[in-house]
Amino acid sequence: MKRASLSTKQSTVTVFASPTSWIESDAVTQCHQVAALDGMLHVAAMPDLHPGKGAPIGAAMASRVLYPFLVGSDIGCGIAVFPIKLKRAVPARLAGRFPDLDSPPESDDPAWSVVHSGIPGGHVDGLGTLGRGNHFVELAKIDTVFEPGHAERLGLDAGDLVLIVHSGSRGLGERILRAHTEVHGAGPAPDPDAYLAMHDDAVRWGSLNRRLMAARVAHALGTEPTEPIVDECHNLVEIRDGVYLHRKGVAPGDGRDVLIAGTRGTHSYLVAAHAGPDANYSVAHGAGRKMSRADALRRGKVKHTVEQLRNTSVGSLVVCGDRQLLFEEAPTAYKRIEQVIGDLVDHNLATPVATTLPLVTYKTPDVGYAEAKRGRRSRRT
Template sequence: MEKIKIIASNKSWIEQSAVDQLKGIASLKGIIKAVGLPDLHPGKTPVGAAFVSEEMIYPHIIGNDIGCGMSFFMTDVKKHKVKKDKWIKKLEATLNIKDILIEDTFDDTTSFKEKMGTIGGGNHFAEFQEIEKVFHEEAFERLELSKKHIYLLVHSGSRGYGESILDEAIKKYHAQKGLKIGTFEADAYLKKHERAIYWAENNRKMIANRFMKLLGIEMTRVLDSTHNSIVRKAIKNKEVYIHRKGAAPADVGAVVIPGSRGDLTYIVMPKPSEVSAYSIAHGAGRKWSRGGCKERLMNKYTKKTIKQTQLGGAVICKDKSLLFEEAPEAYKNIETVIKDLLEADLIEVIATLKPVITYKG
């Protein structure tokens, strides 16, 4: 079995530093496979990657935002009835999403309760979308989706809770050196890791609940997937652990792969494959580092145009630096990422969506 595999065409923007990071992780004890996906880019550890291990797990591979993922909701609002200007006005008047008070239905015993139901910074977002095109009618209908309705995609994670778990594992158990499966240290980490996965999933639900209250709408969750996690899996009668860092699972059904705020979002049905470590890309992946984005783009945008997208969407973000750091130019072309996955026979495209309102902060 090929130990290191990069699934990307020559058209994909893959930095050598990301490849070097991938190789570095592949050299760790117990790692039997390292996969770089088309959205691969450098981070503290490579993002857009999946690693398979035996007998060992490495918490630092998946990082501090344990449970980060995507939740996809269908609203009860039909797109021709969206009061877009009214929604924008209400969202812009909300200084912080946390200010939208709702009933707390999640029994949170952590010290991070105040962050529950908040999006966070960086590349996290909530985006209202509408169906642009359906490619697979049967699969679309099986998911009980509607071409007429507005959707909400939420990208967020464990909001500091996961970071506290990683910090503890490193300080108490020296987890950066790896944790051997079956030991007290590995069991303690994995138990808290599962709590963070659950916490992050409920965080995304609560974010949706806040938007429902603010806008006076209803919505139902259709899909949810986690792209920062360690998952146990039996492969050929062998127990292994799949570490996903910015990689969507390919073995849990349909998933959503968003582009930048200026690109389409894709609903796809993955084709589980050992070649890809049962994983696919989770998004477009960064092309530029955050530092310098504002300087590179200041002359291209005005205060007004930076809050608009080429697909007609509006952007709501009170952090001026983040507006530039998350500009479409800072990301890879999502069409190239999707094409690479199609050529590798890892997905089937069900539908695409285009942004209506992107909310950050």
Template sequence: MGNCIQHLAAGVTLIAADNTWIDGDAIQQLHTTLTLPGMRHVAGMPDLHPGRGYPVGAAFFSLGRLYPALIGGDIGCGMALWTTDLDARKVSLDKLEKRLGNIDTPLDDDWQALVSTLAPPDTGFDPALGTIGGGNHFAELQRLDHIYQPAALEALQLDPRQLLLLVHSGSRGLGQFILQQQVSQFGHRGLEQGSPACADYLARHATALHFAEANRELIARRMLARLHADGEPVLDIHHNLVVPATIGGEAGWLHRKGATPSSAGPVVIPGSRGDFSYLVAPRPSEDSLFSLAHGAGRKWMRSECKDRLARRFTPAQLSRTRLGSHVICRDKQLMYEEAPEAYKPIDSIIDALVQAGLVTVLARLRPVLTYKTHGECC
């Protein structure tokens, strides 16, 4: 197990097996991040890949100073898993797709009472609530494909006869607005703990987390309503955030950028839209900064995906996956950018986490219907 927890340098850890594909630029970004003032420890997950200056699929622990730029613009991006009462044995994908229709538009007046109950007030971004957004965000109906730990599934009240709903989205434009304000005022040098600027950011950050969680719930409820189904939340976790933490006996700030917390109970680690997802029980560890991979992790830059794939696949062909699932995505460019080929195989990510002793796999989830966007714009 130990060889999957690699100590690349003092304060730099990488969770990866020998066959885990890791971009060298991402590792360089990991090392560069350690040079930020107050940074004590950085940890890359198996889905590590380069980001805009800082790596994605990583966690960062600092003392005395926190860094909004490490978290990025989609504060609160994360995953919510819901049960549904849709019968997995009687699925008609065409009917489900027709019922679902377009959920890119703002919620209508019938939803406003629930919006006011769930979401923080006066953010200026309410029209985005209940919408998924672009990039790698999605909502996906899934079925339980293989159960490894039946007792754990029973405890979570998951029924293999019924479909599940996984929602991946965040704070939409609100988080980006908050980040832009921070960078315009303070650049990338971070915020000193206890300063008025730090307190102000943390208050806005909390609002964005609240917004993101409400957004995922509204997406789930909107989809269930369209599908004439009922459901209940199973879990909801954030992948992009900063929290106070004590690690190695020191009190500081734990940042996650595309990393799943390992201290929040069972979590879902999804593959690409043409791959499985896994429900896992984390085993918290300081080596990984109490964090796990948040997905498969990109192999290719978005800008190169269409050139690599357009001669092999049409958008219509990409709307059907090797696992028999359907993908709703009317944005042709996004269809190529989010193709399964652009991502690492999810099994390689899960295997590295298992070998590192960081998770126990509870179940494998098979995609049934993935919603990205119904329109040409996200």
């Protein structure tokens, strides 16, 4: 086990990863560039660290100064886990029943029943939609349970089904960041309170968006929505002990239950997080990219067919009508989730509670699955 800790102008950078973990030098360089910013105190990088646009992804950054660009445009992005009850979970039968999450729900959609109060920021555009990139909605089952007592407290047991929803604040967060950068670039927020008021709306919006999508999917699969047992945001600013703690692709790790996403072709891990101040009270949020999207697209077209990417090695199905996205988000474009979890355990940041195994992972609407569903209906009639 190795923890690298270096000082930059009185601030420190710590990378919580083993020597065998895949950590790009460009990502570490970005961490040190952030550490050199005025007011920065400590940068804690997780084992899923990888380069981002101007700032690292997979890092928690503590500063006396608030920097909106360190959080980015997808403020409030996070992962929620919802229990779901289905009589039979046959991926081939369920894949074509997922709703079109590129389009907002109709006004009479029963999923709206989960919206109990006003919409944060009054921002309706995009509510109930997923977005692109690494966002997904996944039907999964609880596989291995490592901590039965903890899993039982969450109401989970091996074989149970869950919906995992990974999404953020869509156009709202982008609008907030753009309003700042058009005037101040990568500089600090001139009025932190004003920024945080908008930021908090985006965080609440992202959480509501995950609930609304989970409800849409539940109804489409013929069951009732449930409340999330986990819902942790990994793009946000938290004020802690008078310091601005920026999280970009890292989840709160101070006594929280966190779903750390693998890939659509691997397990994900539900963990009990117990990270302390040296890790900026944070844990990893996923496997982390090891290839850029351009590299994943180029290499993937040589190694994989579209059909191979729609049918994973664990027996699950991927609903994604965007072929380029299929290659960009291929499991091989990501680090090994087992290595990421192992590093967190070795550094005493988290304890695995259970794994989830994907059954159907939804990315974008796929005409092929919809046609197959219509074909099954016509044969029955």
